[in-house]
Amino acid sequence: MDEAVFVIFLLPGFCVPSFSLSEYYLINDARTWYEAKNYCTSHYTAMAHIQNTEDVQRMMNIQASFRNYKAWIGLYGGVSEWNWVDGTAATFVFWDDGEPDNVDANEFCVAVDYNGYWNDRDCSETKPHVCHFGGAGFLASSLKRSWTESKTLCEQQGGTLAIIPDNAINVMVKNRFPGFGEAWIGLRRHPMNFWYWSESGVNYAFTNWQYGQPDNPNVTGSCAAALSYGSWTDEPCNA
Ligand SMILES: [Ca+2]
Numbered sequence: 001m002d003e004a005v006f007v008i009f010l011l012p013g014f015c016v017p018s019f020s021l022s023e024y025y026l027i028n029d030a031r032t033w034y035e036a037k038n039y040c041t042s043h044y045t046a047m048a049h050i051q052n053t054e055d056v057q058r059m060m061n062i063q064a065s066f067r068n069y070k071a072w073i074g075l076y077g078g079v080s081e082w083n084w085v086d087g088t089a090a091t092f093v094f095w096d097d098g099e100p101d102n103v104d105a106n107e108f109c110v111a112v113d114y115n116g117y118w119n120d121r122d123c124s125e126t127k128p129h130v131c132h133f134g135g136a137g138f139l140a141s142s143l144k145r146s147w148t149e150s151k152t153l154c155e156q157q158g159g160t161l162a163i164i165p166d167n168a169i170n171v172m173v174k175n176r177f178p179g180f181g182e183a184w185i186g187l188r189r190h191p192m193n194f195w196y197w198s199e200s201g202v203n204y205a206f207t208n209w210q211y212g213q214p215d216n217p218n219v220t221g222s223c224a225a226a227l228s229y230g231s232w233t234d235e236p237c238n239a
Protein backbone atom coordinates (compact mmCIF):
# COMPACT_ATOMS: atom_id res chain seq x y z
CA MET A 1 0.00 0.00 0.00
CA ASP A 2 2.72 2.43 -0.99
CA GLU A 3 0.14 4.91 -2.24
CA ALA A 4 -1.58 5.26 1.14
CA VAL A 5 -0.15 8.59 2.22
CA PHE A 6 -1.61 8.51 5.71
CA VAL A 7 -0.45 5.01 6.61
CA ILE A 8 2.63 5.06 8.81
CA PHE A 9 4.65 2.00 7.95
CA LEU A 10 5.93 0.34 11.12
CA LEU A 11 8.59 -2.39 10.97
CA PRO A 12 11.38 -3.75 13.14
CA GLY A 13 14.85 -2.64 12.06
CA PHE A 14 18.25 -4.23 11.69
CA CYS A 15 20.95 -2.33 13.56
CA VAL A 16 24.71 -2.57 13.31
CA PRO A 17 26.29 -1.72 16.66
CA SER A 18 29.35 0.49 16.58
CA PHE A 19 32.63 -1.02 17.67
CA SER A 20 32.50 0.95 20.90
CA LEU A 21 29.79 -1.36 22.21
CA SER A 22 30.76 -4.15 24.55
CA GLU A 23 31.09 -7.49 22.86
CA TYR A 24 29.28 -9.29 25.68
CA TYR A 25 25.57 -9.11 26.31
CA LEU A 26 23.82 -10.54 29.34
CA ILE A 27 20.47 -12.00 28.33
CA ASN A 28 18.33 -12.10 31.43
CA ASP A 29 15.93 -14.83 30.31
CA ALA A 30 15.94 -18.39 31.65
CA ARG A 31 17.12 -20.90 29.04
CA THR A 32 18.80 -24.27 29.13
CA TRP A 33 22.38 -24.21 27.89
CA TYR A 34 21.34 -25.53 24.45
CA GLU A 35 18.46 -23.07 24.17
CA ALA A 36 20.85 -20.29 25.14
CA LYS A 37 23.35 -21.44 22.52
CA ASN A 38 20.65 -21.26 19.83
CA TYR A 39 19.43 -17.90 21.07
CA CYS A 40 22.90 -16.37 21.00
CA THR A 41 23.60 -17.79 17.55
CA SER A 42 20.38 -16.44 16.07
CA HIS A 43 20.34 -13.02 17.76
CA TYR A 44 24.04 -12.31 18.26
CA THR A 45 27.21 -13.89 16.94
CA ALA A 46 27.59 -16.74 19.43
CA MET A 47 27.62 -17.61 23.11
CA ALA A 48 30.29 -15.83 25.11
CA HIS A 49 33.86 -16.99 24.51
CA ILE A 50 36.40 -16.01 27.19
CA GLN A 51 40.06 -16.22 26.30
CA ASN A 52 41.95 -14.24 28.95
CA THR A 53 41.65 -12.22 32.15
CA GLU A 54 40.79 -9.09 30.12
CA ASP A 55 37.77 -10.96 28.78
CA VAL A 56 36.88 -11.94 32.35
CA GLN A 57 36.98 -8.27 33.34
CA ARG A 58 34.93 -7.18 30.34
CA MET A 59 32.43 -9.88 31.20
CA MET A 60 32.12 -8.45 34.71
CA ASN A 61 31.71 -4.94 33.33
CA ILE A 62 28.82 -5.61 30.98
CA GLN A 63 26.35 -4.38 33.55
CA ALA A 64 26.24 -3.70 37.24
CA SER A 65 23.41 -6.14 37.73
CA PHE A 66 25.54 -9.02 36.50
CA ARG A 67 26.58 -9.81 40.07
CA ASN A 68 23.04 -10.95 40.73
CA TYR A 69 23.24 -13.71 38.15
CA LYS A 70 24.87 -16.94 37.27
CA ALA A 71 24.83 -17.16 33.50
CA TRP A 72 25.65 -19.71 30.84
CA ILE A 73 28.73 -19.11 28.69
CA GLY A 74 29.75 -20.94 25.52
CA LEU A 75 31.88 -23.61 27.18
CA TYR A 76 30.90 -27.27 27.33
CA GLY A 77 32.39 -30.73 27.45
CA GLY A 78 33.23 -32.45 30.68
CA VAL A 79 35.73 -33.90 33.10
CA SER A 80 39.05 -33.06 31.49
CA GLU A 81 38.17 -31.71 28.07
CA TRP A 82 36.33 -28.41 27.60
CA ASN A 83 35.53 -26.77 24.28
CA TRP A 84 34.11 -23.43 23.20
CA VAL A 85 31.06 -23.38 20.96
CA ASP A 86 33.28 -22.56 17.98
CA GLY A 87 34.93 -25.96 18.46
CA THR A 88 38.23 -24.72 19.91
CA ALA A 89 39.65 -26.30 23.05
CA ALA A 90 39.73 -24.12 26.17
CA THR A 91 43.34 -23.14 26.81
CA PHE A 92 42.48 -20.38 29.30
CA VAL A 93 40.19 -21.48 32.15
CA PHE A 94 38.85 -19.59 35.16
CA TRP A 95 37.31 -22.26 37.39
CA ASP A 96 35.98 -21.41 40.83
CA ASP A 97 37.49 -23.22 43.82
CA GLY A 98 36.62 -26.91 43.69
CA GLU A 99 35.30 -26.71 40.13
CA PRO A 100 34.75 -28.44 37.82
CA ASP A 101 33.34 -31.08 40.16
CA ASN A 102 30.88 -32.84 37.82
CA VAL A 103 28.20 -33.41 40.47
CA ASP A 104 26.23 -36.63 39.85
CA ALA A 105 28.42 -37.10 36.76
CA ASN A 106 25.99 -34.75 35.02
CA GLU A 107 27.69 -31.36 34.70
CA PHE A 108 28.74 -30.76 31.11
CA CYS A 109 27.94 -27.08 30.60
CA VAL A 110 29.59 -24.02 32.12
CA ALA A 111 28.10 -21.01 33.90
CA VAL A 112 29.92 -17.90 35.07
CA ASP A 113 29.23 -16.79 38.64
CA TYR A 114 28.81 -13.21 39.87
CA ASN A 115 32.49 -13.21 40.88
CA GLY A 116 33.58 -14.06 37.32
CA TYR A 117 34.62 -17.62 38.13
CA TRP A 118 33.29 -20.66 36.30
CA ASN A 119 31.33 -23.69 37.46
CA ASP A 120 30.29 -26.80 35.54
CA ARG A 121 26.54 -27.30 35.79
CA ASP A 122 23.71 -29.52 34.56
CA CYS A 123 23.01 -28.35 30.97
CA SER A 124 19.24 -28.65 31.48
CA GLU A 125 19.16 -25.98 34.21
CA THR A 126 17.64 -22.74 32.97
CA LYS A 127 19.68 -19.57 33.50
CA PRO A 128 20.44 -16.18 32.01
CA HIS A 129 23.24 -16.34 29.48
CA VAL A 130 25.97 -14.22 27.98
CA CYS A 131 26.10 -13.79 24.23
CA HIS A 132 29.02 -12.51 22.26
CA PHE A 133 28.72 -9.99 19.47
CA GLY A 134 31.34 -9.77 16.76
CA GLY A 135 31.99 -6.63 14.74
CA ALA A 136 30.41 -8.00 11.58
CA GLY A 137 27.16 -8.98 13.25
CA PHE A 138 23.71 -7.46 13.28
CA LEU A 139 21.05 -6.95 15.89
CA ALA A 140 17.32 -7.03 15.29
CA SER A 141 15.28 -4.43 17.09
CA SER A 142 11.89 -5.99 17.75
CA LEU A 143 10.28 -2.58 18.29
CA LYS A 144 8.16 -1.61 15.29
CA ARG A 145 8.92 1.91 14.17
CA SER A 146 8.92 4.06 11.07
CA TRP A 147 12.20 3.98 9.16
CA THR A 148 13.15 7.37 10.59
CA GLU A 149 12.39 6.28 14.15
CA SER A 150 14.22 2.96 13.64
CA LYS A 151 17.29 4.87 12.52
CA THR A 152 17.11 7.00 15.67
CA LEU A 153 16.61 3.90 17.81
CA CYS A 154 19.73 2.22 16.37
CA GLU A 155 21.70 5.41 16.97
CA GLN A 156 20.50 5.62 20.56
CA GLN A 157 21.89 2.11 21.04
CA GLY A 158 25.25 3.24 19.70
CA GLY A 159 24.88 1.86 16.19
CA THR A 160 23.33 2.50 12.82
CA LEU A 161 20.65 0.95 10.67
CA ALA A 162 22.14 -2.02 8.83
CA ILE A 163 24.32 -1.40 5.79
CA ILE A 164 24.40 -4.34 3.35
CA PRO A 165 27.28 -3.81 0.93
CA ASP A 166 27.36 -7.22 -0.76
CA ASN A 167 25.58 -10.53 -1.21
CA ALA A 168 27.57 -12.29 1.53
CA ILE A 169 26.31 -9.84 4.14
CA ASN A 170 22.80 -10.02 2.70
CA VAL A 171 22.79 -13.82 3.03
CA MET A 172 24.18 -13.57 6.57
CA VAL A 173 21.37 -11.24 7.63
CA LYS A 174 18.74 -13.47 6.02
CA ASN A 175 20.10 -16.57 7.76
CA ARG A 176 20.51 -14.90 11.14
CA PHE A 177 16.90 -13.74 11.36
CA PRO A 178 14.78 -16.51 9.82
CA GLY A 179 11.13 -15.62 9.43
CA PHE A 180 11.52 -11.99 10.44
CA GLY A 181 9.03 -10.88 7.80
CA GLU A 182 10.20 -7.42 6.88
CA ALA A 183 12.69 -5.11 8.59
CA TRP A 184 14.18 -1.71 7.86
CA ILE A 185 17.70 -1.42 6.51
CA GLY A 186 19.71 1.77 6.14
CA LEU A 187 18.98 2.35 2.43
CA ARG A 188 16.93 5.37 1.36
CA ARG A 189 16.07 7.22 -1.78
CA HIS A 190 17.70 10.56 -2.44
CA PRO A 191 15.51 13.44 -3.69
CA MET A 192 17.64 13.28 -6.86
CA ASN A 193 16.20 9.77 -7.32
CA PHE A 194 19.12 7.46 -6.50
CA TRP A 195 19.47 5.10 -3.56
CA TYR A 196 22.15 5.53 -0.91
CA TRP A 197 23.07 4.04 2.45
CA SER A 198 22.04 6.76 4.83
CA GLU A 199 24.87 6.41 7.30
CA SER A 200 27.81 6.11 4.97
CA GLY A 201 26.39 8.14 2.10
CA VAL A 202 27.85 5.40 -0.10
CA ASN A 203 26.05 3.98 -3.10
CA TYR A 204 27.16 0.33 -3.37
CA ALA A 205 26.84 -1.57 -6.65
CA PHE A 206 25.05 -4.39 -4.85
CA THR A 207 21.27 -4.23 -4.56
CA ASN A 208 18.78 -7.04 -4.14
CA TRP A 209 15.38 -5.60 -4.97
CA GLN A 210 12.38 -7.89 -5.05
CA TYR A 211 10.94 -8.21 -8.58
CA GLY A 212 8.91 -5.08 -9.33
CA GLN A 213 10.60 -3.07 -6.56
CA PRO A 214 11.27 -0.31 -5.81
CA ASP A 215 7.82 0.94 -6.73
CA ASN A 216 7.00 3.63 -4.20
CA PRO A 217 5.96 6.69 -6.22
CA ASN A 218 6.99 9.05 -3.42
CA VAL A 219 10.57 9.80 -4.50
CA THR A 220 11.54 11.86 -1.47
CA GLY A 221 10.03 9.55 1.14
CA SER A 222 11.07 6.04 0.16
CA CYS A 223 13.13 3.81 2.40
CA ALA A 224 14.18 0.17 2.02
CA ALA A 225 13.28 -2.90 4.03
CA ALA A 226 14.67 -6.43 3.78
CA LEU A 227 12.27 -9.34 3.39
CA SER A 228 12.67 -12.76 5.02
CA TYR A 229 13.83 -14.41 1.82
CA GLY A 230 16.60 -11.85 1.32
CA SER A 231 15.18 -9.47 -1.25
CA TRP A 232 14.32 -5.84 -0.62
CA THR A 233 11.29 -3.63 -1.02
CA ASP A 234 10.65 0.07 -0.56
CA GLU A 235 8.11 1.58 1.79
CA PRO A 236 7.26 5.09 2.97
CA CYS A 237 9.87 6.39 5.42
CA ASN A 238 7.39 8.61 7.28
CA ALA A 239 10.11 11.09 8.02
CA1 LIG B 1 30.02 -27.87 39.38
Ligand SMILES: [Ca+2]
Pocket: 002, 213, 214, 215, 216, 233, 234, 235
Ligand atom coordinates in the same frame (compact mmCIF):
# COMPACT_ATOMS: atom_id res chain seq x y z
CA1 LIG C 1 7.43 -1.06 -2.51
